[in-house]
Amino acid sequence: MIDFYGLTSPNVQKIFIMLEECGLPYTFKPVDVWASAQHSSEFAKLNPNKKIPVIVDHEGPGGKPYTVFESGAILMYLADKTGKFMPKDMAKKYDVIQWLMVQVTGVGPSFGNFTHFNMFAPKPGNEYSFSRYKTEVLRLYELIEQRLGQTKYLGGNEYSIADMATFPWTRQHTAHGAKIDQMPNFKRWFEELSARAAVKAMIAKQADIKSSRESATDDNKDRFFGRGKYARA
Ligand SMILES: N[C@@H](CCC(=O)N[C@@H](CS)C(=O)NCC(=O)O)C(=O)O
Structure with a gap:
């Protein structure tokens, strides 16, 4: 247990x-x-x-x-x-780990800081921070879109812990200012993951x-x- x-x-x-x-x-x-x-x-x-x-x-x-x-x-x-949810093959395993690291070191902190400056910090005086994090969030959505144009899932062609790590952060894509209809690869991935039984249970x-x-x-x-x-x- x-x-x-x-x-x-x-x-x-x-x-x-x-x-x-x-x-x-x-x-x-x-x-x-x-x-x-x-x-x-x-x-x-x-x-x-x-x-x-x-x-x-x-x-x-x-x-x-x-x-x-x-x-x-x-x-x-x-x-x-x-x-x-983690390949045994060493190269494939490290493909997953790299994209997991993009989430834990990039997506998590940047999306979290964007949310802070968007929802909790006073706007006046914080325009620089707001712009910096919003820019990084939108850049990361571009990266995700590009990656998902090359592989079915973030870590490669199999669903993995890299997808599970990233998906929850992208649930608020509209609030982040990302335009899902202009990101066909992200849209496909997001809709597929949203339909998984484990995601619905969560x-x-x-x-x-x-x-x-x-x-x-x-x-x-x-x-x-x-x-x-x-x-x-
Ligand atoms: N790098 C950590 C971040 C964990 C994290 O920031 N958790 C937040 C969830 S809201 C928290 O516990 N915040 C409480 C606090 O910072 O006091 C992880 O990925 O587990």
Whole structure:
């Protein structure tokens, strides 16, 4: 059995998809990051970086419990554990890893920062940051469109953890300003993935998760964003 700690964000959605795709039994443990639950001492023992997602695999390596944080590492761990969604051939495997890395180092941080400057930061005074992240987000959509014009899926011709990692971040493509009708390869991939049973299951489970995002206190929001009395610079 796997304990899966998370809430509703794209990094968490990735793990829902992989667990569902692999048919692994799991218990979902909500961590309400909008109520500062990631800062509890129990949670910090699981992830010293104090972020979701985290899994605890009670049948880990050697039959012992094993904890994994960082969504990219969790996807790789589950692929290793099950032998699924990661090719065995070394070149094909590293094709998948490269596109997984594009997601964890590029798509995730850039889309996240764009969302911050689009939805949470005051616009006046932040025009430079907004433009910088919006430009990078749109550049990354162009990259995804180009790649999907060359291969069926991001990591190659087989559906893999690179697709599961990237798909949740692209669900808000309209809010990102990306024009799906002008990106036929992305559209094909997005529609195909949206129709997968595991993706539908993730969306259904997400709908039932209660988060205090809409009712977060100013203090919890400041802590989440590292501002106000929590700013270090
Ligand atoms: N690189 C990490 C990023 C995880 C991450 O940023 N998680 C957010 C989800 S909203 C979080 O826990 N935020 C709470 C915080 O930063 O305090 C991953 O891919 O797992």
